[in-house]
Amino acid sequence: MTIDDLAAHGFCRVAAASPRVHLADPARNADEVLALAQEAVDAGAEVVVFPELCVTGYSTDDLIQQRALLDAADEAVARIVERSAAWPGTVLAVGAPLVLDARLYNAAVVVHRGDVLGAVPKSYLPAYREFYEERQWSAAREAVRASAVVAGRTVPFGTDLLFEHEDRTELVLHVEVCEDVWVPVPPSTYGAMAGATVLLNLSASNITIGKAGYRHELASSQSARTISAYLYTGAGVGESTTDLAWDGQAMIYENGRCLAESDRFVAEGHLVVADVDLERLVDDRMRMTSYGDCIADHRDRLGFRRVTIPTLDPPSPPALPLRRHQERFPFVPSSPVGRDERCEEAFRIQTQGLVTRLAATGIERLVIGVSGGLDSTHALLVAARAMDHLGLPRTNVLAYTMPGFATSTTTRTNAWRLMEAVGVTASELDIGPSSEQMLVDIGHPASEGDPLHDTTYENVQAGERTSHLFRLANHHGALVVGTGDLSELALGWCTYGVGDQMSHYNVNASVPKTLIQFLIRWVATSGELGTDLGDVLGDVVETEISPELVPAGTDDDIGQRTEELIGPYDLHDFFLYHVARFGFRPSKVAFLAHQAWGDASTGSWPDLIPEHRRRAYDLDEVVHWLREFLRRFFQTSQFKRSAMPNGPKIGSGGALSPRGDWRAPSDASAAVWLAELDRALGEA
16 A cells, blocks of 8 residues: 555545436437546546436437437447447446336446446336326336346346445445435435445436425435445436426535535536545444444345446546545534534533533532633633523632643733633632642652753642642532543543543533634634623634643743644644544545645635644654654553543544543554554555
8 A cells, every 4th residue: 555545545536427418319428428438537537427318318208219219329328338448447327228128217327348237227217296207117126137138238137236346345336316316215225235335326307496405415315324425417408498407416425425516507518526435434334333233124125236347447547636625624614604503513512511410410610720721711611601501600610720830921811811701700829839849749859949840840730730629629519620622632631630631520521622712713703601702712712722831941931832742733633533533544544634734725724724824734744743643542641531531522523531432442552553654654
């Protein structure tokens, strides 16, 4: 494997094409199909789907029963088959009429390397409103044999066909036609349960107001329920407009997500291309135990015949760049609307979790440490809103800023401004004296004036803060609210035991660092707390991330910059999402990260990302920080997560509670992940 080998990472390039239709003129339609097929081949597509009856046109009505037209259609298919011999790396699915045993079938013909692999008839014929298909066509269930003659070849025929790649076991195709996906149980449902990962729908589907959106819903939901890629394409310009209109909609979905969509009402033939992640689909099916249970329950319907697709030659030209949008911030939607919805939902979940915990315990007070940084700021906002929900005064939130040896003026000032603006009970507790006493008690050199700012020096301060918070909670009959976020838990960037790793309830436990910044901005602009927090929250978000445990020793107010020590959270959150959510190999994570972050000038940036973070990372930088992530995540920090306190799961992208999404031994090794990355880099 090489780091940029798409196939080795489980990707398959696919295309959905909508050619211009020349009604009842198969020869010209074959020209249109071949032209788009060539375009797809040039783009490196391995699978291309064309519309229903694209060889003749869908709206031929009774003309389709004319023998001259049927003969011409068969000749057109034969020409497409012959031409496909020049494209050994691409499978085509083409819509054409098929006569068998005195019946006429609306079929999808699967073509590869100068041969016909099989033909799949339409299962469900609409005969309502504008549709009268039962007048001309027979449904698949009426077939009395399992083979048919197509372009002079006897080939498998039926709805029980799967087309599977000879070498790439994860590439398995199922084909259905138009109406088949509109019914309660589409044929592709069984195809997916039988092993198909790429579902093709050859459609004609005239356009009416609102129908395009409903097609999206169908494709999205079918791909999500079956954990598959779903390729849909419909007839466009050239179909008869006697009583109907056509828009030529083509789209590619993967597990509920739209990877690509064509423009509609285009005057000429067009196609869309995307890279679907077959490895991700197969692995998601493996993890979702109920998917396997459903397969077992329906095993009597899964007796599919399997047709081998001979080994596909590598597509040409080179497959890079990746033909799918790769989010730089997988936890943060790019669109402002989607981001606001995500933030509101996350804030509601966090608040409700804390409200429920307080109600269950009968406790009415909270204790929280407020540093003036991102995490404690957001946790304070959640705590205040929880009091609102419970009908309790915000003064029941006992907030303490606890300056230590390296607390900056900026964060200390922000902490006070924030506590006063939110309306909680604000106090300051200097941990300097107790920390100094602890250093004396354990004989640390810093107690004798030696500037040894080691881990002990840092953790004494973190421990003193948490110890005070727990004793304050005892004293006031309160719960300690945790503030550490998901990113810190993933990296082990927290002090274990009596440190910032521990609390009574951690509202931020599954919120990544990259999202917290937007959550704070959302609270500032939404009026959620009913007070003007914009200025102070803006200042908090703009403050550089630092644990503030080591003095600067210079005029600089900051002695530690977290991201200089452990790496950029933008990358670490990207790594976390793809490792914890999908279990990707490190080489694939590196590849995706480089695709997303390799060029700062391309792709979308969430509109509130500051300019200094809009930077690129070359492959060497990605790999360097990925190694750091792998070492920390798999080997050195699991013991902290194994003892983490309760906290609400926020999203499906990741949660590391040992009682929830992530169960792992505390004494594992990261060697296998680091070795896999090394092998891939060595072969690059």
